[in-house]
Amino acid sequence: MNGNHIDAVDALFNPRRMAIVGASANLGKWGNIIPNNILRDGYKGELYLVNPRGGEIQGISFHPSLAAIGKEIDLAMITIPAEVVEEVIPDLARAGVKVAIVISGGFSESSPEGREMEESLVKKAHDHGIRLVGPNTMGITSAQWSLTALMPPVRPRPGHVAFAAQSGNLGTQMLGWGSYRGIGFSRFVCIGNQCDLDFADYLEYFARDEQTRAILLYVEGFKRPRRILELAEEISTGKPIVIYKAGGTGAGSRAAASHSAAMAGTREIYQGMMRQGGMIQAETTEEMLDFSDALVKMPIPRGHRTAILSWGGGWAVVAADLCERAGLDVVPLPPGVKEELASLLPSYWSKGNPVDMVGILDLDAHTRCLEVLAGCPEYDAIVSLGTINAAGAFQLREQAKESGGADDKLDEARHHYVKDRSTRFAQRVVELMEDLGKPIVTVGMPQRDSDSPEASEFPWDRISIYTNPERAARVAAMLVERGEYLRSRGV
Amino acid sequence: MNGNHIDAVDALFNPRRMAIVGASANLGKWGNIIPNNILRDGYKGELYLVNPRGGEIQGISFHPSLAAIGKEIDLAMITIPAEVVEEVIPDLARAGVKVAIVISGGFSESSPEGREMEESLVKKAHDHGIRLVGPNTMGITSAQWSLTALMPPVRPRPGHVAFAAQSGNLGTQMLGWGSYRGIGFSRFVCIGNQCDLDFADYLEYFARDEQTRAILLYVEGFKRPRRILELAEEISTGKPIVIYKAGGTGAGSRAAASHSAAMAGTREIYQGMMRQGGMIQAETTEEMLDFSDALVKMPIPRGHRTAILSWGGGWAVVAADLCERAGLDVVPLPPGVKEELASLLPSYWSKGNPVDMVGILDLDAHTRCLEVLAGCPEYDAIVSLGTINAAGAFQLREQAKESGGADDKLDEARHHYVKDRSTRFAQRVVELMEDLGKPIVTVGMPQRDSDSPEASEFPWDRISIYTNPERAARVAAMLVERGEYLRSRGV
Numbered sequence: 001m002n003g004n005h006i007d008a009v010d011a012l013f014n015p016r017r018m019a020i021v022g023a024s025a026n027l028g029k030w031g032n033i034i035p036n037n038i039l040r041d042g043y044k045g046e047l048y049l050v051n052p053r054g055g056e057i058q059g060i061s062f063h064p065s066l067a068a069i070g071k072e073i074d075l076a077m078i079t080i081p082a083e084v085v086e087e088v089i090p091d092l093a094r095a096g097v098k099v100a101i102v103i104s105g106g107f108s109e110s111s112p113e114g115r116e117m118e119e120s121l122v123k124k125a126h127d128h129g130i131r132l133v134g135p136n137t138m139g140i141t142s143a144q145w146s147l148t149a150l151m152p153p154v155r156p157r158p159g160h161v162a163f164a165a166q167s168g169n170l171g172t173q174m175l176g177w178g179s180y181r182g183i184g185f186s187r188f189v190c191i192g193n194q195c196d197l198d199f200a201d202y203l204e205y206f207a208r209d210e211q212t213r214a215i216l217l218y219v220e221g222f223k224r225p226r227r228i229l230e231l232a233e234e235i236s237t238g239k240p241i242v243i244y245k246a247g248g249t250g251a252g253s254r255a256a257a258s259h260s261a262a263m264a265g266t267r268e269i270y271q272g273m274m275r276q277g278g279m280i281q282a283e284t285t286e287e288m289l290d291f292s293d294a295l296v297k298m299p300i301p302r303g304h305r306t307a308i309l310s311w312g313g314g315w316a317v318v319a320a321d322l323c324e325r326a327g328l329d330v331v332p333l334p335p336g337v338k339e340e341l342a343s344l345l346p347s348y349w350s351k352g353n354p355v356d357m358v359g360i361l362d363l364d365a366h367t368r369c370l371e372v373l374a375g376c377p378e379y380d381a382i383v384s385l386g387t388i389n390a391a392g393a394f395q396l397r398e399q400a401k402e403s404g405g406a407d408d409k410l411d412e413a414r415h416h417y418v419k420d421r422s423t424r425f426a427q428r429v430v431e432l433m434e435d436l437g438k439p440i441v442t443v444g445m446p447q448r449d450s451d452s453p454e455a456s457e458f459p460w461d462r463i464s465i466y467t468n469p470e471r472a473a474r475v476a477a478m479l480v481e482r483g484e485y486l487r488s489r490g491v
Numbered sequence: 492m493n494g495n496h497i498d499a500v501d502a503l504f505n506p507r508r509m510a511i512v513g514a515s516a517n518l519g520k521w522g523n524i525i526p527n528n529i530l531r532d533g534y535k536g537e538l539y540l541v542n543p544r545g546g547e548i549q550g551i552s553f554h555p556s557l558a559a560i561g562k563e564i565d566l567a568m569i570t571i572p573a574e575v576v577e578e579v580i581p582d583l584a585r586a587g588v589k590v591a592i593v594i595s596g597g598f599s600e601s602s603p604e605g606r607e608m609e610e611s612l613v614k615k616a617h618d619h620g621i622r623l624v625g626p627n628t629m630g631i632t633s634a635q636w637s638l639t640a641l642m643p644p645v646r647p648r649p650g651h652v653a654f655a656a657q658s659g660n661l662g663t664q665m666l667g668w669g670s671y672r673g674i675g676f677s678r679f680v681c682i683g684n685q686c687d688l689d690f691a692d693y694l695e696y697f698a699r700d701e702q703t704r705a706i707l708l709y710v711e712g713f714k715r716p717r718r719i720l721e722l723a724e725e726i727s728t729g730k731p732i733v734i735y736k737a738g739g740t741g742a743g744s745r746a747a748a749s750h751s752a753a754m755a756g757t758r759e760i761y762q763g764m765m766r767q768g769g770m771i772q773a774e775t776t777e778e779m780l781d782f783s784d785a786l787v788k789m790p791i792p793r794g795h796r797t798a799i800l801s802w803g804g805g806w807a808v809v810a811a812d813l814c815e816r817a818g819l820d821v822v823p824l825p826p827g828v829k830e831e832l833a834s835l836l837p838s839y840w841s842k843g844n845p846v847d848m849v850g851i852l853d854l855d856a857h858t859r860c861l862e863v864l865a866g867c868p869e870y871d872a873i874v875s876l877g878t879i880n881a882a883g884a885f886q887l888r889e890q891a892k893e894s895g896g897a898d899d900k901l902d903e904a905r906h907h908y909v910k911d912r913s914t915r916f917a918q919r920v921v922e923l924m925e926d927l928g929k930p931i932v933t934v935g936m937p938q939r940d941s942d943s944p945e946a947s948e949f950p951w952d953r954i955s956i957y958t959n960p961e962r963a964a965r966v967a968a969m970l971v972e973r974g975e976y977l978r979s980r981g982v
Contacts, residue, residue, distance in 0.1 A: 105839065105849075106839065109839065110838070110839035111839070165805070166805070167803065167804055167805020167806070167808070168803065168805070168850070169801075169802055169803025169804065169805050169806060169850060169877060170803065170804075170805025170806050170809065171805065173806075173877070177958065218805065220805075220808055246805070246808045246809045246812055247808050247812060249811065249812045249815035249816060250815065251811035251812065251814065251815045251821035251844075251845070252808050252809070252811040252812030252815065254811070254843060255804070255807045255808045255811045255841065255843070255845045255847065256804075256808045259804030259805070259807065259808055259841070259847060284959065284961040285809060285959045285960065285961065286958075286959050286961065310660075311660060312658065312659065312660025312661065313658055313660065313661075313746070313747075313749075313750030314656070314657070314658020314659070314660050314661025314662065314709065314711075314737070314750070315658070315660060315661050315664075316746050316750065317658070317711055317737045317738050317743050317746045317747045317750055318661065318737045318743070318776060320740065320742035320743040320745075320746045321737055321738060321740045321742070321743030323742065324740035324741065324742045324743065325740060330742035347601070348596070348597070348600070348601035348602070350746065350749045350750070351749070352745060352746070352749065353742075354742070354746050356746065356749065356750060358596075359659070359660060386660060386664070467668065467777075468775065468776045468777050469776065470775040470776065470777065
C-alpha cells in the first residue's frame with residue numbers, strides 16, 4: 001500500500017464529500033452526535049448520512065446506502081459496531097472512498113479476537129484500495145474545511161498547529177483547552193489503534209501541508225520508530241515538531257499497553273531519538289500547547305541574550321532566576337539603552353536587566369521601554385511581564401471623569417480600560433516581533449473577557465500570554481534551543 | 492519593641508477603626524484609589540479619611556486631622572510623600588494608633604538618603620509605641636473584616652490562606668489570580684521594606700490566627716533567618732508553611748537587591764533551612780497557589796499508595812507516569828476492588844491501576860468507581876481525571892429531548908448539563924474527602940462559567956480542580972511528603 005498514504009491523508013483532511021456510515025436519528029448515539037458537531041461548525045464540503053433504516057438529522061435525510069448517494073465520496077466515517085465494519089468495505093470502494101475513519105472500538109485494544117478482526121479488516125481495506133484511520137478513534141478536524149468530525153463537543157479554533165494524538169480523550173481535551181486559550185489548529189487526528197495509517201503517515205503529510213506551521217504529537221508508542229526518526233531529520237529543520245512522549249515509567253507503560261496496545265519503550269531510548277531527530281520535547285501537557293503555539297506565533301531568536309521587562313520588582317526577580325536557570329543569558333544593559341530607559345522611568349528604577357519599571361502607571365512608557373529593549377541589537381529575546389491586564393487598571397483619571405466617580409461605573413470603566421490598553425500593548429508586541437524578527441514572550445494575569453479569545457480585537461492569532469513567568473522562561477528557552485539547533489544544521 | 496509585635500499585627504488585620512492619612516479627592520491618587528477599594532469591598536470597621544485641605548470620597552467627608560476624628564484609631568494608612576511621614580508620628584500616637592502602613596516609596600529601596608530617612612522614621616515610631624508596615628508596600632487585606640486596603644483593584648476571595656509577600660506587584664497579582672481560580676485568603680500583607688514588622692512577626696501571628704489554615708510566603712530575603720527557622724520548627728507540625736524563595740541566581744539576586752534591599756542568599760542555604768523548618772517549598776509561582784490551597788482543602792494522606800481514576804486512557808497513562816516520577820506508588824488493584832470495578836465498567840476497561848473508564852458516558856458510574864477506589868483501605872490518595880467538565884457533555888439524551896434537537900438549544904443544554912453534573916461530582920468528592928480523610932486530587936479542563944468561582948453551587952471553597960495532570964501529581968506528592976514529615980515528628 002506504499003505510495004497512496006499521502007493521497008489518503010490528503011483526502012482525510014480535505015474531503016470534498018464525506019459520508020457517515022451508521023448515521024442515527026437517535027439522539028445520544030455517536031452516529032447522531034458526530035454529524036451534529038460537523039453541522040454545527042459549518043463543514044464546507046458535502047455531508048451525506050447513510051443508514052438503511054432511514055431518518056434525518058437537521059433536515060438532512062439519510063441515504064439507504066453509499067451507492068444511493070450517487071456521487072464519489074472522499075472520506076467515510078464508520079460508526080457501526082466493530083463486527084460489521086468489514087462488511088461495508090466493498091461498498092466504500094464502489095463509492096470511491098479513499099480513506100475511512102473507524103470510530104468503533106472493540107478491536108485490538110480490547111481482546112485477541114478484536115486483534116484478529118482488526119487484521120482482517122486492514123487486509124480487506126487494502127484489497128479494496130482503502131486506507132484506514134483508527135479504529136478506536138474519536139475523529140479528526142480540519143480548519144481549512146471547517147470540519148469538526150469529533151465525538152466530544154469540542155470547538156477547535158482555526159490556526160496552524162497540526163496535532164496527532166494517540167489518545168482521543170487527551171487529544172480532544174487538549175484541543176478544547178488550547179482553543180479556549182487562543183491556540184489555533186490546522187488539523188487534528190486521533191490516531192486510534194494505528195491499524196493502518198500511523199504517526200509516520202500523518203507526520204509526512206503535515207510536513208508538506210501549507211496550512212501547518214508547527215507539528216504536535218502525543219505519543220504512547222511509535223509503530224515505525226525508524227521511519228519517524230528518518231522523517232524527523234528531514235522535516236525538523238523546516239517545520240518544528242513538538243512531541244510529548246507518555247508512558248515512560250512502569251505504571252505508565254502498563255497503562256499505555258492496555259490503552260492503545262502500544263509498546264511504550266524506555267524514556268531514554270525515546271529521548272535519544274527525539275534529540276537526534278531535532279524534535280522538541282514537551283515535559284508537560286501544558287508545554288505541548290505552549291511550545292507548539294509559540295513556534296507558530298514567534299520568531300526564532302538569533303542567540304540567547306535575554307532582556308526582561310517587568311512592571312514591578314517581584315516578577316522581575318522571579319523571571320531573572322527562571323531565565324538563568326533555563327540557560328538564558330540575562331546580560332547587562334548597554335550604556336545607551338540604560339540612558340534611554342532612564343529618560344522614560346522614575347529615578348528609582350532598577351537601572352539594570354531585569355528592567356523593573358517600579359510600578360509606573362503610564363502604559364505609553366511601558367510600550368516605549370519595550371521598544372528600546374526590543375530594538376537593541378544586544379538582545380535576542382525579550383520577556384515582558386505584568387503590563388497586559390495589569391498596568392492599565394491604574395490609569396483611572398480619564399475614565400473616572402466619564403463615570404462621574406460612581407463605584408459601579410468606575411469598576412466597569414477600569415475593566416474596559418484594561419482591555420483596551422492590553423489590546424494596544426499586545427498589538428505593538430506583534431508589530432515589534434514582525435519588524436525585528438525576535439520573540440517577545442509576554443506574561444499577564446488572566447482577566448475575565450480579556451483573556452478570552454472572544455475579545456475580538458485582541459490579536460490572539462499572533463500572540464501568546466502566559467499566566468506565570470515559569471511558562472514564559474521555558475518557552476523562551478525552547479525558542480533559543482530551536483535557534484541553536486537550526487544554526488547547528490546550517491539553516 | 493519586643494512583646495507588642497503580635498498586638499500590632501493583630502491591630503493590622505483586625506482594625507475596628509482605621510484612618511487614611513493623605514486621603515485625596517483627586518481621582519487617580521493612591522489616597523483616593525485605596526479608600527475606594529476599601530469602600531467597594533465593604534470594610535466592616537469604621538473608615539476615616541484625613542486631609543487638612545478637606546474633601547470627600549463617596550460621601551465620606553475628610554477630617555482635617557487625626558485629632559479631629561475624636562476616636563481611638565487602631566490602624567493608620569499613610570499615603571503622603573516620604574519626606575513628611577515622620578512628622579505625623581506624634582499625631583498617630585495621640586490618636587491611639589498601634590500600627591501604621593506606610594504606602595509611600597522613596598525610602599531605603601531607592602537611595603542612601605532614603606535609608607537614613609527610614610531609620611529615623613522607625614526610631615521615631617518606636618519612641619511613640621507605634622509599629623510600622625512597609626514602607627514601599629501595596630497594602631494589606633483581611634477577610635474577617637472584609638478589608639481590602641490595596642493599591643491595585645484586586646478583589647480577594649475570602650478563605651484560609653494567609654499570604655505575606657515581599658513584592659506588591661507579585662503579591663497582589665497572585666492574590667487576584669488565586670481569587671479568580673477559587674482560592675480564598677484570610678490575610679494578605681505586602682511587607683514592603685520590612686523597616687520594622689518583618690516576616691517573622693507575620694509568621695508568628697499567622698500561626699496563632701484562627702482564620703488561617705495554611706501560610707504562604709513569597710520571600711526575596713529574610714531579615715531574621717534564625718528567628719524564622721525557630722518559628723517554622725514550632726509552627727510547621729501544626730500549620731503548613733508554603734514558601735517560594737526568589738532570587739537564587741545571579742541575575743535574580745541582583746534584581747532582588749535593587750527591588751527590596753534584600754540579601755537574597757544562596758539557594759542551597761535557604762533550601763537547607765526550609766527542610767529543617769519543615770517548610771514546603773514551591774518551585775513555581777503556580778505551585779505557591781496550588782500547594783497552599785490544597786493544604787487548606789485536602790486531608791493529609793496516611794501513606795503514598797495512590798489510585799488513579801481516569802475517564803480515558805491517555806490521561807491515565809500520563810498521570811501514571813507523573814505520579815511514579817513524583818515518588819507516589821501506583822499500586823495494583825486489590826482483587827475485591829477489581830471485581831467491584833468490573834461490575835461497573837464495560838468488559839474492555841483497563842483492569843488495573845490506573846483505572847481507565849474507557850470513555851463511558853455514565854457519570855453515576857464514574858462516581859461509583861471513585862467511591863470504590865476512595866473507600867479501599869489499600870489507597871492513601873486518589874487522583875481523578877477527566878470527569879469534571881467533561882463526561883457530562885456526552886449524556887445528551889434527556890436534554891436533547893427537552894431542547895427538541897435544535898442545535899443552539901442543544902448546545903446550551905449540554906453546557907448546563909456539564910455544569911450540573913460537574914457540580915454533583917465535585918460535591919461527592921468533597922463528601923468522600925471528609926468521610927474518609929484522604930485526598931482526592933481532581934483534574935478537569937476549564938470550561939467557561941463552570942471553572943469560574945461565580946458558578947455558585949460548585950463547592951469552590953472545598954475543592955481544587957487542576958487543569959493538567961502534572962499539577963495534580965505534584966500536589967498529591969506534596970501532600971504525601973507533608974504526611975511523611977508529620978509522622979516523622981510524631982504528629
